[in-house]
Amino acid sequence: MNIRSVWRKVLYERQPFPDNYVDDRFLEELRKNIYVRRYEYWSVVFESAVVIQQLCSVCVFCVIWWYMDQGLLSPQKLCEVGLGFSLIGYLLFDLVDHGVGRKDSGRTRWDDLKSSLVFVAFTYGFSPVLKTLTESISTDTIYAMSVLMLLGHLVFFDYGANAAVVSSTLSINMAIFASVCLASRLPRSLHAFAMVTFAIQIFALWPSLQRKLRAHTPRIYICVTFLFGIFAMGGLLSISSVGALLFFVLLLSVTFLCPYCLIRLQLFKDNIHGPWDEAEIKEDLSRFLD
Numbered sequence: 001m002n003i004r005s006v007w008r009k010v011l012y013e014r015q016p017f018p019d020n021y022v023d024d025r026f027l028e029e030l031r032k033n034i035y036v037r038r039y040e041y042w043s044v045v046f047e048s049a050v051v052i053q054q055l056c057s058v059c060v061f062c063v064i065w066w067y068m069d070q071g072l073l074s075p076q077k078l079c080e081v082g083l084g085f086s087l088i089g090y091l092l093f094d095l096v097d098h099g100v101g102r103k104d105s106g107r108t109r110w111d112d113l114k115s116s117l118v119f120v121a122f123t124y125g126f127s128p129v130l131k132t133l134t135e136s137i138s139t140d141t142i143y144a145m146s147v148l149m150l151l152g153h154l155v156f157f158d159y160g161a162n163a164a165v166v167s168s169t170l171s172i173n174m175a176i177f178a179s180v181c182l183a184s185r186l187p188r189s190l191h192a193f194a195m196v197t198f199a200i201q202i203f204a205l206w207p208s209l210q211r212k213l214r215a216h217t218p219r220i221y222i223c224v225t226f227l228f229g230i231f232a233m234g235g236l237l238s239i240s241s242v243g244a245l246l247f248f249v250l251l252l253s254v255t256f257l258c259p260y261c262l263i264r265l266q267l268f269k270d271n272i273h274g275p276w277d278e279a280e281i282k283e284d285l286s287r288f289l290d
């Protein structure tokens with residue numbers, strides 16, 4: 001074998017070298033951490049607000065269910081308060097961007113009203129079915145399923161990350177499934193109707209308004225997040241002081257400790273890139289699929 005021959009990194013010609021042979025220039029193309037992002041602490045703290053929002057939403061939902069289950073909150077009062085906040089949020093949704101989003105979507109207020117009426121009528125009509133849907137299932141199983149569904153809602157929720165685990169449809173379906181399970185353990189069918197309606201408001205409509213506030217009015221978004229967190233902790237404090245303390249520690253950790261850990265861990269990244277990486281086709285090949 002002629003070892004002095006010049007090795008070329010090609011596959012279309014035979015060379016007097018083993019298949020696994022590389023020369024001294026092989027590591028010249030080595031690159032480290034070329035895709036590492038540089039984070040700023042307070043920017044990460046701001047981005048963590050969306051996680052705080054969802055944690056507080058789940059907390060408020062559970063507190064409201066507990067109040068209704070104990071007979072401390074009537075379904076009529078919950079429907080009235082929910083309707084009032086929904087109307088306020090609906091007006092804010094248009095005022096934040098001056099109606100630009102509505103014009104782009106092509107939906108009118110009449111379309112929104114029809115959709116709302118259909119949902120309310122459908123939910124109210126099927127509330128007796130929702131109330132008796134899980135009578136054959138034990139209460140412990142219902143509680144376990146609800147906890148798993150709410151955890152799944154938090155895991156699969158769209159926090160703005162481009163990841164395969166994100167699924168907005170799956171997230172909202174798991175939250176609604178948990179609300180149906182918990183609503184079936186309430187005293188009357190009207191309670192079930194109020195609970196499912198409230199679940200739609202807090203798990204579907206509320207995040208939409210928060211995304212709009214986050215994009216157009218960041219300061220108001222932070223204030224709303226802070227007030228929402230206080231409201232959630234206040235509600236939990238009325239049930240359990242230990243639970244409220246643990247929830248407060250969780251919110252502080254997510255808001256301040258986790259961003260700090262994320263930035264510190266960037267120093268330990270050691271990703272290498274080089275000629276051994278798989279080839280990536282960056283050209284648009286959609287024209288060949290027609």
